[in-house]
Amino acid sequence: MPTGIHHVTGITRRVQANVDFYAGFLGLRLVKRTGGFEDAEQLHLFYGDALGSPGSLVTFLVWEDGAPGRVGHGQVAEIALAVPPASIGDWLTRAMTARVPVEGPLRERGETVLRLKDPDGVIVKLVGADLPATAPLPDPIAPTRLRGVTILTEQPAATRDFLTRFGYRPGSTEGAAQRMESDTDVVDIRDATGFFPGIPGTGILDHVAFRAPDADAVRRMRLALKDTDATSVHDRKYFLSLYVREPAGTLLEYATDAPGFTVDEAAEHLGETLFVPPHDAARAEDLRVILPQFALPGEERSPMRELHFIHRFHRPENPDGSTIVLLHGTGGNESDLMPLAHRIAPNATLLGVRGRSTEEGINRWFRRYDAVTYDQEDIRAEVEAFAGFIAEAARAYGLDPAALTYLGYSNGANLLGAVMQLHPGLIGRAVLLRAVQVLEEPPALETQALAGSRVLMLTGARDPFARMAPALERALQDGGTALEARTLDAGHELRPEDASLTAGWLGHG
Template sequence: MPTGIHHVTGITRRVQANVDFYAGFLGLRLVKRTGGFEDAEQLHLFYGDALGSPGSLITFLVWEDGAPGRVGHGQVAEIALAVPPESIGEWLTRAMTARIPVEGPAREFGETVLRLKDPDGVTVKLVGHNFPAIAPLPDPIAPTKLRSVTLFTEKPDETRQFLSRFGYRSDAAAGTVHRLVSDTDVVDIRDATGFFPGIPGTGVLDHVAFRAGSTDDVRSLRLALKGTDVTNVHDRKYFLSLYVRDPAGILLEYATDAPGFTLDETPEDLGQTLFVPPHDADRADDLRVIMPQFALPGEERIPMRDLHFVHRFYRPENPDGSTIILLHGTGGNESDLMPLAHRIAPRATLLGVRGRSTEEGINRWFRRFDAVTYDQQDIAAEAEAFVAFIAEATRAYDLDLSRLSYLGYSNGANLLGAVMQLHPQSIGKAILLRAVQALENPAELDRGALSGAKVLMLNGARDPFARMAPALERALRGAGAEVDTFELPLGHELGAEDVAVGQDWL
């Protein structure tokens, strides 16, 4: 019966930097990329040895620009990877050359250790320990296996006792750290009594999974833990597992080795295809557009710039040189409109942008006082900031201004309409979905101020806000814009009709 660590899962806010560190710097193999089984719109990356063997796996859920977490008690605090003992000096040199934060070398439990920080601030230890490689990686000194995890707990005795269920036994202690061993690896239990509690979020490790011998073992543990917060058995396609929290609140998983990552890819092609969970197969195309793109080391990439608005690119396989800039509705984000825009223009590059004005944690483009009364000063300020962002983005990403168009929905469409009135000639072509006139007393523009601009307004026949759309149409027409307006048999929601009309118009 196998014992030991199956995998460790963390949360990253910067997918490209994460790939560059784990697949690039450390030399692990990206063995699988999927949509999350709990949230299919969330990208999940798996790194490991050449076959993704249990015990070599580090996985990351991608929450781009998500709120940062905090490491504290009740959490997995550190991960450690085994490297050949004689390679520690080489790894120190590599880290310093790559300007990766590094501490050490130091001695812990008789082993030489380097402490690194990944791009999100997760502590990754490289431990000099000889492990035979199950599936060797191209770099002879690349990490071969997970050596350990460190758990922060306010209940060290109860945590130690709980981990005995997974085949761990006491081995040694040093200060506030008590080491447990299995047949293959170790878990360090650090007494964090009096330390602040951990907070979930990006830049923290979410859970550690231990190896189960079989599906029967998983089901037996679930029965043994009856009366606790243990979950049902989940089919994660590549393994079956359950989740439970130890007495200190640390999230643990118990996962089978089989069927493994070669279930749907050959060993040679592991990690090349983006898969979606089987229960979301009917929206697979949309999910592949929503999830963030990245490049493996050596592949062509879109260089992401640190600009004044959170944004994300989607580049199709065969781009035609055009770009559509997307502005979401209230409560949306930078990826919300990508599936719809991709259906309208399959070969266009998409640049989704996130509004900066929040309302009780909900993303918006400008503040409002009620559903139809808007903060005019905030509209003016955010319109000016957005125009500056577009100028910045076109330079940073070398976008072709002559092939630039905009698509906004609801609150995002309202901002686009305001931008066209407040900054004439800044937008040449726009699709406005369920837009209304957001400006209360707009300045009357000269006839011809919007000369050459083309606008498609798609209004919903049952939309309760549609009564405010004609004012925007009149303002744009009056300034010389060419406006096409369609009333669709919809409410404020979007539908297939928006795609059909948008395709013909664009």
């Protein structure tokens, strides 16, 4: 009966850096890419041996540019991967050459260890241990399987006793760490009494999953955990599992070995196709646009730059050379409008941008005092910042500012309207969905200040903010904009007509 670790799951904020480290530097195989089963708008990547065997898997949920978490008690703090004992020197050289932060070699519990940090700061230990791989990787010094994990806990005895449910037995104690052993790996339980509690976010390990022999074992475990916070049994397509928190708060999973990752891809093509969970099949096309793109080692890639606004590109399979800049509404993010824009212009490259202001934890483009009263200084400051971002993005990515099309919704459309008034000539073509005039003292534009610019404004007849739209229309027209303003049978929400009308309008450009 299999025991031990099935997989360990972390959270990353930079998908490309994550792929470069785990598939590139470490040489693990990317065996699956899919939308998350809890939230399909989160990319989930699985790395492992040549077949993604249970016991070799390290997985990551991608929160692109997400807020960092904090490692503390009630969390998995380290991953340990077994590598051939004679390869430690090679790994030290490889780490120094790649400028990967490394500590060691050290001796821990009789084993030689290198302690690395991945791009998010997650500690990855390479342990010299003779543990053969179930499905070896091509690189002779590649990790063979998971050697173990370290859990931080304020209740080490309770955590230890809980792990016995999953086939672990007490091993040696060293300092503040109690080792628990299975037939194949270890869990080090470290007493973190008095330490800070962990905080979810990027750069942390979310949970560790243990191996279940079959679905019946998972169901029996669910009955045995009936007095805990254990979840119901979930079908994750590649395995069945349940989740439960041990007494000190660390999230654990219990997952079957079968059916495995070859259920929807041939072994030779594992990790090549982006899948979405079956229950999200109806919006599969939208999800494939929302989920961040990346390149595997050796594939052609388009590097992302660190600029003043968080942003993301979506590059279609057959780009037509056009680029649409997307500005989300209140509470949105840089990918929100990508499905809409992709339906409007399937072959356009999409540049989604995230507003820098926040209001009660949600993204905005500028501050407001109430629903219709806006911070004028903040508007003007963010307009200047956005204009600077467009200039630096043009330099960084080789874009022609004059050839860009802008599409904004609600708060994002409002910022675009302000940009056009405060920086006439910067925006040549824009689609403003549910936009209003947010400038209390708009500049007096010269008659032809906006000559050559084209704008489509779509306003909802039942939109509670619609009364503020005519002021923006007049300002743009007075500046010489070729404006087409239409009123839809809608409220503030987006409707299918927004896509069809925008597609038709862009087709005339």
